[in-house]
Amino acid sequence: MIFEIADLRVEAQHVSEFESVVAAAARDYIAKAGGYLRHRILRGVESPNRFVLVIEWGTIEDHTVGFRNSPAYLEWRNRVGPFFASAPLVEHFSVVE
Template sequence: MILEIADFRITPGQQAAFEAAVAQGVDEAIRHAKGFNGYKLNRCIETPERFVLMIYWDTLEDHTVGFRESPAFTAWRALVGPFFAAPPVVEHFELASKS
């Protein structure tokens, strides 16, 4: 399992609309992608314009090739992109240990 973490800085005052756009984007564009296994969206307490989106994928390629090279990615970015105050930082993680 791969964890994608996307760190977003959005336009001030747009938190509720961004949260709605993420939910819509997941439902319409990401949920049906091969290898998608769920997501969590977290809002920063200290910096309310910062969000961290965590998406779980079966493989790195499910995200970087299967999803990102599909029309669904274009649809996703059309929904959430207008809220970006800066380009998101996206990185991928694998489990190192667990209790």
Template sequence: MILEIADIRINPGRQAEFEPELQRAIATVISKAKGFKGATVRRSIESPERYVLQVQWETLEDHTKGFRESPLFGEWRAIIGPFFAAAPNVEHFQEF
């Protein structure tokens, strides 16, 4: 399993709008992607416009090729992209 960690910064004061939209995007878009295993989200206490999204994938390619190169990615970004203050920082991790 691969863990994707996305560090997301949104525009100030938009948390109340962003959070249900992110949950909707997880439930209706990314969850349909091949290799998707689950997702969790955390909001920073010190920086309330900062979120950490953790997505579990079967393989790295399920995310980098299968999801990012599919129409689902466009749907995903259309829902949550307007809230971004900057592009998310995304990294992938594996167990050792």
């Protein structure tokens, strides 16, 4: 099991709209991908224009190969990309304990 952690910075004037768009896009595109297990979308308390998307995948390849090389990934990026203030930072983590 692998956790994808995506740190997303959103233009301040688009935060409310982004919340609904990212939730729908995650359901429409990410949640239907092979190897997808579950996700959470978190919004910063101290930095309300910062979001963290946590996606649990069966394997790292489910994300980096399966989803990233699919048409669904392009649709995902087309839906959420225009809101980004900067490029997302995406890293993968495994469970230690």
